[in-house]
Amino acid sequence: METLIELSKKMPKTELHLHIEGTFEPEQMFAIAQRNQVELKYNTVDALKAAYQFTNLQDFLDLYYQGMSVLLHEADFYDLTMAYLEKVHSENVVHVEIFFDPQGHLSRGVSFDVQIQGIYNALQDAEKKWGMTSKLIMSFLRHLSEESAFETLELAKPHLKWIYGIGLDSSEVGHPPEKFLRVFEACKNLGLKITAHAGEEGPPDYVWQAIEQIGVDRIDHGNRALEDDKLIEAIKQRNLTLTVCPLSNLKLCVVNDMKNHPIKNMLTLGLNATVNSDDPAYFGGYMNDNYASLINGTSISKEELFQLAKNGITGSWMEDHHKERHLKHLNALFE
Numbered sequence: 001m002e003t004l005i006e007l008s009k010k011m012p013k014t015e016l017h018l019h020i021e022g023t024f025e026p027e028q029m030f031a032i033a034q035r036n037q038v039e040l041k042y043n044t045v046d047a048l049k050a051a052y053q054f055t056n057l058q059d060f061l062d063l064y065y066q067g068m069s070v071l072l073h074e075a076d077f078y079d080l081t082m083a084y085l086e087k088v089h090s091e092n093v094v095h096v097e098i099f100f101d102p103q104g105h106l107s108r109g110v111s112f113d114v115q116i117q118g119i120y121n122a123l124q125d126a127e128k129k130w131g132m133t134s135k136l137i138m139s140f141l142r143h144l145s146e147e148s149a150f151e152t153l154e155l156a157k158p159h160l161k162w163i164y165g166i167g168l169d170s171s172e173v174g175h176p177p178e179k180f181l182r183v184f185e186a187c188k189n190l191g192l193k194i195t196a197h198a199g200e201e202g203p204p205d206y207v208w209q210a211i212e213q214i215g216v217d218r219i220d221h222g223n224r225a226l227e228d229d230k231l232i233e234a235i236k237q238r239n240l241t242l243t244v245c246p247l248s249n250l251k252l253c254v255v256n257d258m259k260n261h262p263i264k265n266m267l268t269l270g271l272n273a274t275v276n277s278d279d280p281a282y283f284g285g286y287m288n289d290n291y292a293s294l295i296n297g298t299s300i301s302k303e304e305l306f307q308l309a310k311n312g313i314t315g316s317w318m319e320d321h322h323k324e325r326h327l328k329h330l331n332a333l334f335e
């Protein structure tokens with residue numbers, strides 16, 4: 001009998017919540033730092049890895065922004081992205097939707113063109129080599145001002161053919177979605193899809209704002225939506241997908257133990273929960289590790305495993321003919 005772990009490795013998977021800067025493995029970070037002659041605060045890979053003990057989102061973000069500071073040239077963005085794509089291709093991830101944080105690089109003098117060209121070239125090469133499809137999501141840093149988000153949108157305008165969606169990330173508490181109401185309106189008018197981190201640490205009210213005021217097409221995390229029954233109904237009514245990140249939730253103390261992870265509950269409630277890795281280099285695992293953590297930690301059933309993988313395909317922004325192809329493959333594996 002095939003185990004659920006084996007099945008989870010084999011099945012076609014999508015990644016809908018992934019920060020490319022969060023895939024920076026310490027070994028690669030040191031190699032690029034050396035090549036660019038940038039000093040890191042930590043002297044060795046082991047010292048850096050030892051610092052990966054977080055008690056909340058901000059602890060992690062402080063290290064995440066330090067780590068990305070070695071990215072300067074187009075080749076750095078290409079190498080970072082390609083290393084991630086190679087890794088998840090080996091895990092049967094067939095489609096990725098990748099966030100990047102342009103403001104985290106612009107503030108260091110790295111142009112928008114350099115960032116997007118490096119990332120996009122890697123995505124194109126992955127499609128040519130393996131048929132892996134992708135969408136790129138530009139994310140606004142919510143601890144910065146709406147004005148800064150508007151400036152970033154202006155810089156993005158020559159590249160909109162490569163940008164499919166807009167996200168909202170970084171420090172959640174104190175920076176509600178409504179702070180970015182006007183800039184998201186402008187993004188929507190440009191035909192861009194909208195998603196936002198909401199309910200990771202922030203209260204249910206932030207998820208309400210994301211769906212009612214911003215009109216998001218998807219919700220990233222959404223854990224705290226479960227505190228509000230009316231909100232659960234509103235998410236279901238709009239058929240919104242939640243991009244849930246199990247290992248991230250554990251590492252950032254959003255959950256205290258994997259056995260208490262709410263993803264099973266989300267499925268029982270009829271929410272479109274999906275499995276994603278968020279910042280895998282920092283949180284101890286890529287896509288297959290996230291599934292394994294659920295299988296081992298929450299004892300999800302075969303039906304629930306199927307539902308999670310299916311939600312990942314149906315909740316993605318890939319073209320319909322690709323969805324149909326992957327769903328057929330998934331169904332055949334679970335027959």
Ligand SMILES: Nc1ncnc2[nH]cnc12
Pocket residue numbers: 019022057064169170171172197200248278279
């Ligand atoms: N999990 C997360 N939440 C908010 N901002 C992020 N940026 C990178 N990872 C993030």
Ligand SMILES: [Zn+2]
Pocket residue numbers: 017018019169197220278
């Ligand atoms: Zn995230």
